[in-house]
Amino acid sequence: MxxxxxxxxxxxxxxxxxxxxxxxxxxxxxxxxxxxxxxxxxxxxxxxxxxxxxxxxxxxxxxxxxxxxxxxxxxxxxxxxxxxxxxxxxxxxxxxxxxxxxxxxxxxxxxxxxxxxxxxxxxxxxxxxxxxxxxxxxxxxxxxxxxxxxxxxxxxxxxxxxxxxxxxxxxxxxxxxxxxxxxxxxxxxxxxxxxxxxxxxxxxxxxxxxxxxxxxxxxxxxxxxxxxxxxxxxxxxxxxxxxxxxxxxxxxxxxxxxxxxxxxxxxxxxxxxDGEGATKLVTICVESAATQKEALATAYTVAHSPLVKTALFASDPNWGRILAAVGRAGIENLQLDNLQIYLDDVCIVEKGGRADSYTEAAGKKVMSQENILIKIILNRGDISETVWTTDLSVDYVTINADYRS
Amino acid sequence: MxxxxxxxxxxxxxxxxxxxxxxxxxxxxxxxxxxxxxxxxxxxxxxxxxxxxxxxxxxxxxxxxxxxxxxxxxxxxxxxxxxxxxxxxxxxxxxxxxxxxxxxxxxxxxxxxxxxxxxxxxxxxxxxxxxxxxxxxxxxxxxxxxxxxxxxxxxxxxxxxxxxxxxxxxxxxxxxxxxxxxxxxxxxxxxxxxxxxxxxxxxxxxxxxxxxxxxxxxxxxxxxxxxxxxxxxxxxxxxxxxxxxxxxxxxxxxxxxxxxxxxxxxxxxxxxxDGEGATKLVTICVESAATQKEALATAYTVAHSPLVKTALFASDPNWGRILAAVGRAGIENLQLDNLQIYLDDVCIVEKGGRADSYTEAAGKKVMSQENILIKIILNRGDISETVWTTDLSVDYVTINADYRS
Missing domain, CATH: 3.60.70.12 (L-amino peptidase D-ALA esterase/amidase)
Structure with missing residues (x-):
C-alpha cells in the first residue's frame, strides 16, 4: 500500500x-x-x-x-x-x-x-x-x-x-x-x-x-x-x-x-x-507553542500515538484520542481551555471540550481523505512546527510480522 | 485475545x-x-x-x-x-x-x-x-x-x-x-x-x-x-x-x-x-544502568517500538530491532561494545554484534513463548528497572480501527 x-x-x-x-x-x-x-x-x-x-x-x-x-x-x-x-x-x-x-x-x-x-x-x-x-x-x-x-x-x-x-x-x-x-x-x-x-x-x-x-x-x-x-x-x-x-x-x-x-x-x-501499510499522508501542525521543544513534543506524541493512527486508518474522527495524546505530551501547565484542534478547517476542540460547531459528519469527511491536516493551536507563544506521518493499518502489522517468517 | x-x-x-x-x-x-x-x-x-x-x-x-x-x-x-x-x-x-x-x-x-x-x-x-x-x-x-x-x-x-x-x-x-x-x-x-x-x-x-x-x-x-x-x-x-x-x-x-x-x-x-489484541506478556528488564532515567528510557523505547512489538507478535527473534530501539533511546555515550541483550537466558547481543553462541533456533524458541523476558544489560552503573508490555497484533489495529465504526 x-x-x-x-x-x-x-x-x-x-x-x-x-x-x-x-x-x-x-x-x-x-x-x-x-x-x-x-x-x-x-x-x-x-x-x-x-x-x-x-x-x-x-x-x-x-x-x-x-x-x-x-x-x-x-x-x-x-x-x-x-x-x-x-x-x-x-x-x-x-x-x-x-x-x-x-x-x-x-x-x-x-x-x-x-x-x-x-x-x-x-x-x-x-x-x-x-x-x-x-x-x-x-x-x-x-x-x-x-x-x-x-x-x-x-x-x-x-x-x-x-x-x-x-x-x-x-x-x-x-x-x-x-x-x-x-x-x-x-x-x-x-x-x-x-x-x-x-x-x-x-x-x-x-x-x-x-x-x-x-x-x-x-x-x-x-x-x-x-x-x-x-x-x-x-x-x-x-x-x-x-x-x-x-x-x-x-x-x-x-x-x-x-x-x-x-x-x-x-x-x-x-x-x-510509501510507509509500510500507509493509506494516509498526515500533516501535523502545532501552532503558537511557547518553545520548539513543546511544539515538537506535541506533534510527535500525536504522530506516534497508535490510537490516533488507527483512527486515521479507520477514517474515524475520534477526536478524544488526539486530545488525550496532546495531554500526555509532557507540556507543563497546559490549559485545556486555551487549546484548539482542527481537522483541516473543521474545529473539533475549543474551550475545554468538543467545539459547539463540530459535527461528526464534518469530521468524518476530513478523516476520509487521503491527505489529512491535524492542526493543534496551543495559544502559548509564537512557535510553529510541522511533522508528517501515516496511519497505522492492519497491513503495517502484517508486513512487519511476516517479514522474516 | x-x-x-x-x-x-x-x-x-x-x-x-x-x-x-x-x-x-x-x-x-x-x-x-x-x-x-x-x-x-x-x-x-x-x-x-x-x-x-x-x-x-x-x-x-x-x-x-x-x-x-x-x-x-x-x-x-x-x-x-x-x-x-x-x-x-x-x-x-x-x-x-x-x-x-x-x-x-x-x-x-x-x-x-x-x-x-x-x-x-x-x-x-x-x-x-x-x-x-x-x-x-x-x-x-x-x-x-x-x-x-x-x-x-x-x-x-x-x-x-x-x-x-x-x-x-x-x-x-x-x-x-x-x-x-x-x-x-x-x-x-x-x-x-x-x-x-x-x-x-x-x-x-x-x-x-x-x-x-x-x-x-x-x-x-x-x-x-x-x-x-x-x-x-x-x-x-x-x-x-x-x-x-x-x-x-x-x-x-x-x-x-x-x-x-x-x-x-x-x-x-x-x-x-488483557491488552487489546495481546498474545504475549513481555517483561523488559534493563540492568546496570547509570541512572533510573536512562533505564526507563531504554525500557520504554523498546516497549513502544512497533517493530519490536510486531516481531514479538510474529514470534520472530529479530534482534536487530531490539538493538536499534536501544540505540535510539537517547542515552549519551552508549557503547555498543559493552551492551548485552538476552531473550530469557539466550544471549543475542554482546561485544558489538550478534553473540557468537546465538542460534536462530534458540531465539525462536523463546520468542514463541507466551511470556517473554527481554533483558538489556547496559554495564554503566547499578540501576535496574522493569516494565511490562504486550506485542502488537493485527487484532490491535482491527479493534482500535473498528471501535467506533
Whole structure:
C-alpha cells in the first residue's frame, strides 16, 4: 500500500555527477543492488547521519571519510546494512572503499560507503567488489531514475525529486533520490537520500544548508519513531553551472534555499507516502507553542500515538484520542481551555471540550481523505512546527510480522 | 485475545468495605455499570491519578474531595468517562456526588467519583442517580468479584487480586480490583484500580506506600504509551483488623509493603495480559544502568517500538530491532561494545554484534513463548528497572480501527 500516485518526476542530470548501476546478487540474483555515484573534482559535499547510538559501519566510515577525503565517489549497496556487525563490519566497509578507490585511481578516503538492508549479517564484500567494473562501465549522468530503483529495499516505488530555477538567465538544477518505507523498515536500515546541484556552494555553507533543510524535512517525518542505524542524507554541489551561492547575494541565496527545501521535502514525503501499510499522508501542525521543544513534543506524541493512527486508518474522527495524546505530551501547565484542534478547517476542540460547531459528519469527511491536516493551536507563544506521518493499518502489522517468517 | 488463563482469584472481603452494584443503562440496557463502594468511618484513603494534562472531571473532583472530605463512598460508573466535557462535566460530576451524599446522609466532599468509558459525551447524570437506590440496597462486603465485572469497559475479563498474611496470629487482608485493556482503550478512559486492606495505616503513610507501589506496578505497564485522561488508583485502609502498620515495626511494615506490591502487581499485569489484541506478556528488564532515567528510557523505547512489538507478535527473534530501539533511546555515550541483550537466558547481543553462541533456533524458541523476558544489560552503573508490555497484533489495529465504526 502507498498514498497517492506512483509518479517519478523527470530527474534532470547534474553536470558533474555520473551514476553507474550493477547487480551484485546481494539478496536476489539479477537485482540492481549496487550504485556508484561519481562526483567531479572540486565539488563540495555535505552529509547528515543517523542519531542512533549504534551507527552502522558505513555511517562511521562515511563520517570519517567526509572529514578526511576529497570525496569523489559514493558507493551504495542495498540488501545488507552492514549494521550490528562489529569490527568485521568496519573492515568490510573499508575493503569495499579500497577496491573502488583502486579501480578508479583515488584514495580510500575519497570514497563514501552507504549500505541498506538486513541488520546483523556480514557484508558480502566479494559480491560487491565483483560488481564494481560493471557499475563503472555504465557511468552516465542520466541514470538518476535507475539509481532511485537501485537503492530500494522494501520500497514499493522509486523516489526522486528535481527542481530547476533561473537566475539572471542561468538555470540551476537540484536533483535527488531517496529510499525508505518510513523509518520503519523491518530488520532493515533504512533511510537514504542523495541530492546534487550544479551550483557552486562552499563546503561549510553546504553543510549548514543541508542541516537546516534536513531538520525541516527528513527529520520531521516519522512512521513510528523507529530510527534506523543507517540513515544518511548527502548533498553534493558540483559547481559546474558556475553560479555561486553565498549569503552576500540574498535573492539567489533565498531561491536556492527554497529549491533545496522543496527537493528535500518531496524526497522525504515520498518516503512517508510509501510507509509500510500507509493509506494516509498526515500533516501535523502545532501552532503558537511557547518553545520548539513543546511544539515538537506535541506533534510527535500525536504522530506516534497508535490510537490516533488507527483512527486515521479507520477514517474515524475520534477526536478524544488526539486530545488525550496532546495531554500526555509532557507540556507543563497546559490549559485545556486555551487549546484548539482542527481537522483541516473543521474545529473539533475549543474551550475545554468538543467545539459547539463540530459535527461528526464534518469530521468524518476530513478523516476520509487521503491527505489529512491535524492542526493543534496551543495559544502559548509564537512557535510553529510541522511533522508528517501515516496511519497505522492492519497491513503495517502484517508486513512487519511476516517479514522474516 | 488475551494472555494466559482468565482466572479471577478468590477476593476475600475487607472488613469495613461494602460494595453495591446496579444497572444505570449508560451504554447498554441491563449492563451492570454503576458501583458504589462504601468505606467505614475512620478509614484512611490514598490515591494516585493520571499525569495527563487533561484530567477528566471525575479526576479533578476526586483529587479535590480527597483533600477536603472524610471520604466515605466511591461512586464508579462505566460507559462514559466524563472527559473533555468542560464546565458541564464538572457540574455533572458534582451532581452525582451530591445525589449519593444526600441518599446516605453525608456531605458531597465525602464522595469520590470515578468514570470510565467514552470521551467527550455528557455524563448521563439522571441515569446514574436513578441507579443509586438499587446499588445502595445491595451493599454487601462480598461483592468484589461482581464489582470487578461492573467496572469493565472493553476488558475481556474481570481483574482482581487478593493477598493475606499473618502476623502474630492475626490475618491481614488486601483485596483489589482493576480495569483497563492496557493504557490503550479506544476512545475510552481507561485504567482504574481500587484496593483495600483491613490494616490500620495513617493517611500519610498510606499515600506514600500507594505511590511507591504504583510507581513499580501500574506506572510500569504500557501497551502503547497512550496515557488516558481518567487513570486512577485508590487504596483504602479500614483499620478493622486493628493491626497497625508503621515504620516502627519494621518486620510488619515490610510484610505489608510486600503484600501491597504483590496485589498491585497482579492487578496491573492483569491489565497488560488483557491488552487489546495481546498474545504475549513481555517483561523488559534493563540492568546496570547509570541512572533510573536512562533505564526507563531504554525500557520504554523498546516497549513502544512497533517493530519490536510486531516481531514479538510474529514470534520472530529479530534482534536487530531490539538493538536499534536501544540505540535510539537517547542515552549519551552508549557503547555498543559493552551492551548485552538476552531473550530469557539466550544471549543475542554482546561485544558489538550478534553473540557468537546465538542460534536462530534458540531465539525462536523463546520468542514463541507466551511470556517473554527481554533483558538489556547496559554495564554503566547499578540501576535496574522493569516494565511490562504486550506485542502488537493485527487484532490491535482491527479493534482500535473498528471501535467506533
Amino acid at each position: 502507498a498514498v497517492g500516485p506512483a509518479i517519478l518526476p523527470v530527474l534532470h542530470p547534474i553536470n558533474g555527477v555520473r551514476l553507474g548501476i550493477a547487480s551484485a546478487g546481494i539478496k536476489k540474483p539479477g537485482r540492481k543492488d549496487v550504485v556508484v555515484l561519481e562526483i567531479a573534482e572540486q565539488a563540495t559535499l555535505a552529509g547528515v547521519f543517523t542519531q542512533n547510538a549504534f551507527c552502522a559501519a558505513p555511517v562511521i566510515i562515511s563520517k570519517e571519510h567526509l572529514r578526511q577525503g576529497a570525496n569523489r565517489y559514493l558507493l551504495i549497496n542495498t540488501g545488507n546494512a552492514n549494521a550490528g556487525t562489529g569490527a568485521q563490519g568496519m573492515q568490510d566497509g573499508y575493503a569495499c572503499c579500497s577496491a573502488l578507490a583502486e579501480a578508479v585511481g583515488v584514495t580510500r578516503e575519497d570514497i563514501l560507503p552507504f549500505s541498506t538492508g538486513v541488520i546483523g549479517e556480514s557484508l558480502p564484500v566479494d559480491k560487491i567488489v565483483s560488481a564494481l567494473p560493471a557499475a563503472l562501465a555504465n557511468l552516465n549522468d542520466n541514470l538518476w531514475a535507475e539509481a532511485a530503483s537501485g537503492i530500494m529495499t522494501t520500497d514499493t516505488r522509486p523516489k526522486g525529486a528535481c527542481v530547476q530555477f533561473s537566475y539572471e538567465g542561468q538555470t540551476i538544477t537540484l536533483t535527488g533520490i531517496s529510499k525508505g518505507a518510513g523509518m520503519i523498515m523491518p530488520n532493515m536500515a533504512t533511510m537514504l537520500g542523495f541530492a546534487a546541484t550544479d551550483a557552486v556552494v562552499d563546503a561549510e555553507l553546504l553543510q549548514a544548508l543541508l542541516k537546516e533543510a534536513a531538520d525541516l524535512t527528513f527529520n520531521r517525518i516519522t512512521i513510528d519513531g523507529d530510527t534506523s542505524t543507517n540513515d544518511s542524507c548527502m548533498l553534493i554541489a558540483t559547481g559546474k553551472s558556475g553560479v555561486v551561492i553565498s549569503k552576500e547575494n540574498e535573492t539567489l541565496y533565498r531561491l536556492f534555499k527554497d529549491a533545496l527545501h522543496q527537493v528535500m521535502l518531496e524526497l522525504s514525503l515520498a518516503i512517508v507516502k | 488475551a494472555v494466559g488463563p482468565a482466572i479471577l482469584p478468590v477476593l476475600h472481603p475487607i472488613n469495613g468495605v461494602r460494595l453495591g452494584i446496579a444497572s444505570a443503562g449508560i451504554k447498554k440496557p441491563g449492563r451492570k455499570d454503576v458501583v458504589v463502594l462504601e468505606i467505614a468511618e475512620q478509614a484512611t484513603l490514598a490515591g494516585v491519578f493520571t499525569q495527563n494534562a487533561f484530567c477528566a472531571a471525575p479526576v479533578i473532583i476526586s483529587k479535590e474531595h480527597l483533600r477536603q472530605g472524610a471520604n466515605r463512598y466511591l461512586l464508579i460508573n462505566t460507559g462514559n468517562a466524563n472527559a473533555g466535557t468542560g464546565a458541564q462535566g464538572m457540574q455533572d460530576g458534582y451532581a452525582c456526588c451530591s445525589a449519593l451524599a444526600e441518599a446516605v446522609g453525608v456531605t458531597r466532599e465525602d464522595i469520590l467519583p470515578f468514570s470510565t468509558g467514552v470521551i467527550g459525551e455528557s455524563l448521563p447524570v439522571d441515569k446514574i442517580v436513578s441507579a443509586l437506590p438499587a446499588a445502595l440496597a445491595n451493599l454487601n462486603d462480598n461483592l468484589w468479584a461482581e464489582a470487578a465485572s461492573g467496572i469493565m469497559t472493553t476488558d475481556t475479563r474481570p481483574k482482581g487480586a487478593c493477598v493475606q498474611f499473618s502476623y502474630e496470629g492475626q490475618t491481614i487482608t488486601l483485596t483489589g480490583i482493576s480495569k483497563g485493556a492496557g493504557m490503550i482503550m479506544p476512545n475510552m478512559a481507561t485504567m482504574l484500580g481500587f484496593a483495600a486492606t483491613d490494616a490500620v495505616v495513617d493517611a500519610e503513610l498510606l499515600q506514600a506506600l500507594l505511590k511507591e507501589a504504583a510507581d513499580l506496578t501500574f506506572n510500569r505497564i504500557t501497551i502503547d504509551g497512550d496515557t488516558s485522561t481518567n487513570d486512577s488508583c485508590m487504596l483504602i485502609a479500614t483499620g478493622k483488623s486493628g493491626v497497625v502498620i508503621s515504620k516502627e515495626n519494621e518486620t510488619l511494615y515490610r510484610l505489608f509493603k510486600d503484600a501491597l506490591h504483590q496485589v498491585m502487581l497482579e492487578l496491573s499485569l492483569a491489565i497488560v495480559k
